[in-house]
Amino acid sequence: RKLGYAIVGLGGYGLGVIIPQFKNCQHSKLVALVSGDPLKAKKVAAEYGVPERSIYNYQNFDAIKDNPDIDIVYVCLPVSMHAEYTIRAAAAGKHVMCEKPMAVSSAECEAMIAACKKAGKKLMIGYRCHFEPHNLEAIRLARSGAIGKLRYFRSEHGFTTGNPNAWRLKKAMSGGGSLMDIGIYALNAARYMTGEEPVAVYAKETTDRNDPRFREVEDMIEFQLEFPSGVIGSCMSMYSANQNHILLMGDKGRIDMEPGTRYDGNKLWVGQDRSTQVTPPPGPGLTQWAAQLDHLSQCVINNREPIVAGEEGLRDIRLIEAIYRSAREQKRIALV
Ligand code: NAD
Known part of the structure; x- marks a missing residue:
């Protein structure tokens, strides 16, 4: 089974680097988009086969909880937004991949770890070099x-x-x-x-x-x-x-x-x-990103901790x- 990812933030990394990588994945697929720009999101959704009902914005983001296609939320936003969207994703019952650096402070990192733990969800940081x-x-x-x-x-x-x-x-x-x-x-x-x-x-x-x-x-x-x-x-x-x-x-x-x-x-x-x-x-995947995305999917499927979990981001x-x-x-x- 392939787990479904929602990409939050269609910027240089989310759109330019991560989204094109799902074609290289074995256990992960793109199922939803979160963007403040509805026209851009619609265009990207059409290009990558994401249904329009699975396009969200920053206001209605929490409605992802009602979308069973989404297993994992990938936060590709400016660093100051990492904590908020990680915590909201966990509260919506989703696992989280969050980009590096994990957050603007260790206090925020601790809150992110606690939120995912409380929700019983995995948290992984986008340290791609661990798969390179x-x-x-x-x-x-x-x-x-x-x-x-x-x-x-x-x-x-x-x-x-x-x-x-x-x-x-x-x-x-x-x-x-x-x-x-x-x-x-x-x-x-x-x-x-x-x-x-x-x-x-x-x-x-x-x-x-x-x-x-x-x-x-x-x-x-x-x-x-x-x-x-x-x-x-x-x-x-x-x-x-x-x-x-x-x-x-x-x-x-x-x-x-x-x-x-x-x-x-x-x-x-x-x-x-x-x-x-x-x-x-x-390496473990066709590309470092495919390996990274599939690692979290497999951790979810097999209930294992990611090798670069939230604690790793917090240490840095x-x-x-x-x-x-x-x-x-x-x-x-x-x-x-
Ligand atoms: P970017 O500026 O290109 O994209 C940021 C996205 O966030 C844009 O789509 C922007 O519209 C959106 N956004 C939403 N609210 C915003 C706001 N209030 N202000 C600004 N943008 C807002 O940045 P990026 O290079 O894609 O970086 C995103 C994250 O990815 C960062 O955490 C960065 O460190 C990380 N990153 C990781 C790698 C890597 O190799 N692992 C490489 C590049 C970036």
């Missing part, structure tokens, strides 16, 4: 001892933002700047590549506040992570240059990915340098809060 073949192979290599004892992790993630009026650059809607949006890939990778949780963070922010893009949110932030084994993580995120790199160093070699977390074209090397490129085995938001605090107070923040 290069990242999965890198994790396997790190755990297999291929580079020996892990010593040091490094990741830089950034892209150049343009429009100063975009929601990503408005703090109330985004919760923060480059760290929330793209630096979270470096942070999440530091955790899945090492398999450890940081015990302390130290951060430094550099932002040109005269640049109209950065009146409200940070541009560049560099953060160090201390792991219990002694591994040091050194990460950087920015909104003023393109960068996408993950490097894990052990005492016998290194795992290097550049780009590491893109939609496609990721590359992986293992060894002393970049002379040995690794082609990973196929707690760390992000500590990183911002460290940058603000200019001191190391211990987490335990």
